[in-house]
Amino acid sequence: MYTIAIANEKGGVAKTTTTTSLGACLAQLGHRVLVIDLDPQANLSLALGMESANISSTVADILISQTNPNAIVHHTSLNNLDLIPANYQIGLADRYLPVQSSYEYKLQKYLQQYIDVYDFVILDCPPHLGAVTTIALTAADLLLIPTQVEYFSVYALRNLMDLVRKIRHQTNPRLMYRLLITMYDRRNKIHRILNEHLHESFNSGLMNTIIETDTKLRESQIAGKPIIYHSPKSRSSSQYQALAQEILEYVQET
Amino acid sequence: MYTIAIANEKGGVAKTTTTTSLGACLAQLGHRVLVIDLDPQANLSLALGMESANISSTVADILISQTNPNAIVHHTSLNNLDLIPANYQIGLADRYLPVQSSYEYKLQKYLQQYIDVYDFVILDCPPHLGAVTTIALTAADLLLIPTQVEYFSVYALRNLMDLVRKIRHQTNPRLMYRLLITMYDRRNKIHRILNEHLHESFNSGLMNTIIETDTKLRESQIAGKPIIYHSPKSRSSSQYQALAQEILEYVQET
Numbered sequence: 001m002y003t004i005a006i007a008n009e010k011g012g013v014a015k016t017t018t019t020t021s022l023g024a025c026l027a028q029l030g031h032r033v034l035v036i037d038l039d040p041q042a043n044l045s046l047a048l049g050m051e052s053a054n055i056s057s058t059v060a061d062i063l064i065s066q067t068n069p070n071a072i073v074h075h076t077s078l079n080n081l082d083l084i085p086a087n088y089q090i091g092l093a094d095r096y097l098p099v100q101s102s103y104e105y106k107l108q109k110y111l112q113q114y115i116d117v118y119d120f121v122i123l124d125c126p127p128h129l130g131a132v133t134t135i136a137l138t139a140a141d142l143l144l145i146p147t148q149v150e151y152f153s154v155y156a157l158r159n160l161m162d163l164v165r166k167i168r169h170q171t172n173p174r175l176m177y178r179l180l181i182t183m184y185d186r187r188n189k190i191h192r193i194l195n196e197h198l199h200e201s202f203n204s205g206l207m208n209t210i211i212e213t214d215t216k217l218r219e220s221q222i223a224g225k226p227i228i229y230h231s232p233k234s235r236s237s238s239q240y241q242a243l244a245q246e247i248l249e250y251v252q253e254t
Numbered sequence: 255m256y257t258i259a260i261a262n263e264k265g266g267v268a269k270t271t272t273t274t275s276l277g278a279c280l281a282q283l284g285h286r287v288l289v290i291d292l293d294p295q296a297n298l299s300l301a302l303g304m305e306s307a308n309i310s311s312t313v314a315d316i317l318i319s320q321t322n323p324n325a326i327v328h329h330t331s332l333n334n335l336d337l338i339p340a341n342y343q344i345g346l347a348d349r350y351l352p353v354q355s356s357y358e359y360k361l362q363k364y365l366q367q368y369i370d371v372y373d374f375v376i377l378d379c380p381p382h383l384g385a386v387t388t389i390a391l392t393a394a395d396l397l398l399i400p401t402q403v404e405y406f407s408v409y410a411l412r413n414l415m416d417l418v419r420k421i422r423h424q425t426n427p428r429l430m431y432r433l434l435i436t437m438y439d440r441r442n443k444i445h446r447i448l449n450e451h452l453h454e455s456f457n458s459g460l461m462n463t464i465i466e467t468d469t470k471l472r473e474s475q476i477a478g479k480p481i482i483y484h485s486p487k488s489r490s491s492s493q494y495q496a497l498a499q500e501i502l503e504y505v506q507e508t
């Protein structure tokens with residue numbers, strides 16, 4: 001079982017879009033995938049056609065109230081792709097969790113039961129470096145950082161790198177990370193300049209795959225389906241499939 | 255003194271871009287403006303040329319540690335535009351504030367001293383409906399909600415409307431709100447459709463001004479200057495100036 005946390009403090013950099021698309025691509029290749037929504041906005045749950053109003057048990061029941069409900073993992077309409085949904089309650093994590101000792105390990109402990117059940121677990125984090133992102137990074141083998149080639153987005157990497165250092169010291173020494181450039185617009189001069197700048201600063205820390213802007217991704221979210229089912233011929237479908245291949249090669253080498 | 259909170263749980267919808275641009279437009283018209291950065295990402299501080307590494311006192315000193323430092327308000331390089339900066343410490347608010355009774359009123363109380371000093375106070379909120387956004391909405395006369403015409407962005411309005419109801423009941427009955435459509439791309443069919451949909455659902459709750467996509471806004475942020483100084487002839491300059499006029503008319507009517 002290989003756990004990937006998708007995190008970035010910056011908002012709107014395609015964390016949820018990447019979790020949905022990458023999860024679906026790995027599932028399509030036959031791997032058993034569990035995606036977990038850790039965001040009170042519940043966008044991942046929406047993107048997979050699941051409205052939080054209809055759900056009685058969510059990720060908050062694992063991390064906050066610990067009622068250990070049976071019906072928390074949902075099969076999505078896609079083969080090999082399961083989901084633990086979220087709703088607004090996970091937004092209360094910062095209030096209730098940090099006072100508990102070893103709260104950082106809650107998700108890692110919960111996931112032990114799935115070691116032979118899933119090949120990949122992907123965690124969609126909220127735009128906030130709080131208790132939930134700490135828990136996700138403690139449970140993860142790899143932190144994948146979707147980043148736009150925009151000034152604020154690149155600046156956000158500082159706080160995130162501080163957190164990575166802290167996590168490696170305190171709760172998860174094995175954590176690796178990779179940047180993934182998203183929403184790239186090759187006609188945009190600023191994008192080309194910041195792309196070079198990121199390659200200079202991060203070099204081998206960057207995925208080779210770049211995800212370019214594609215309006216079909218937005219359409220697929222309205223339809224509640226991953227891009228590879230909604231628009232299999234779209235550019236973003238091929239790019240997310242290339243990302244899945246690159247992740248598989250990375251996992252096999254490490 | 256009229257206080258405007260700029261909030262939305264959804265990430266990357268132009269909260270910071272709107273705070274910077276609207277604040278600068280009102281200052282250019284001769285109004286005395288204080289903008290307050292409430293986000294641990296400190297993007298507003300960056301957009302006004304102020305790096306959080308160089309700042310010793312931040313908004314966290316008002317809301318969390320309460321050291322009441324003298325040097326907390328900075329003059330920006332623009333006439334009539336002052337800034338209270340942020341850094342990562344304001345991200346700890348959810349842990350420390352909700353346990354304090356009446357924490358919701360901290361900013362409102364702090365701002366009393368400026369009633370005759372500033373005409374407008376604008377609050378840039380983080381993408382998270384926690385203690386900080388609650389404090390901002392309690393202090394505000396108007397909640398301005400930048401929203402993209404994208405599915406997840408529109409969906410985020412639900413949680414936000416719940417919070418507005420709660421705030422009106424508990425801590426601030428006078429709170430009004432308006433939606434502001436941002437990053438609008440008129441060539442995008444989905445944008446046109448969701449724009450109509452928002453107009454049907456919110457009608458008079460929408461600002462008339464719409465802010466369209468303009469790559470100059472991104473360039474101005476790299477330069478650390480508001481758009482009306484960086485690219486005064488750009489489309490987004492005129493649109494944010496129109497927004498400032500619309501806000502002034504709204505304030506005079508209410």
Ligand SMILES: Nc1ncnc2c1ncn2[C@@H]1O[C@H](COP(=O)(O)OP(=O)(O)OP(=O)(O)O)[C@@H](O)[C@H]1O
Nearest residue numbers: 011012013014015016017127212213214218265404
């Ligand atoms: N490659 C792309 N091309 C075009 N639009 C995209 C692309 N990737 C994501 N988007 C759109 O950008 C918006 C933001 O994406 P998304 O919600 O996945 O970001 P996020 O980082 O999860 O945001 P948040 O910080 O709020 O959780 C969505 O409306 C999404 O449809």
Ligand SMILES: Nc1ncnc2c1ncn2[C@@H]1O[C@H](COP(=O)(O)OP(=O)(O)OP(=O)(O)O)[C@@H](O)[C@H]1O
Nearest residue numbers: 011150265266267268269270271381466467468472
């Ligand atoms: N009208 C626009 N046209 C083009 N780009 C824009 C526009 N408005 C904002 N942007 C860009 O979109 C990105 C997100 O904007 P911004 O950081 O202001 O959003 P935010 O809501 O404050 O994000 P966060 O939730 O992370 O605080 C920035 O890179 C900004 O330069």
Ligand SMILES: [Mg+2]
Nearest residue numbers: 015016039043
């Ligand atoms: Mg998301």
Ligand SMILES: [Mg+2]
Nearest residue numbers: 269270293297
């Ligand atoms: Mg912002």
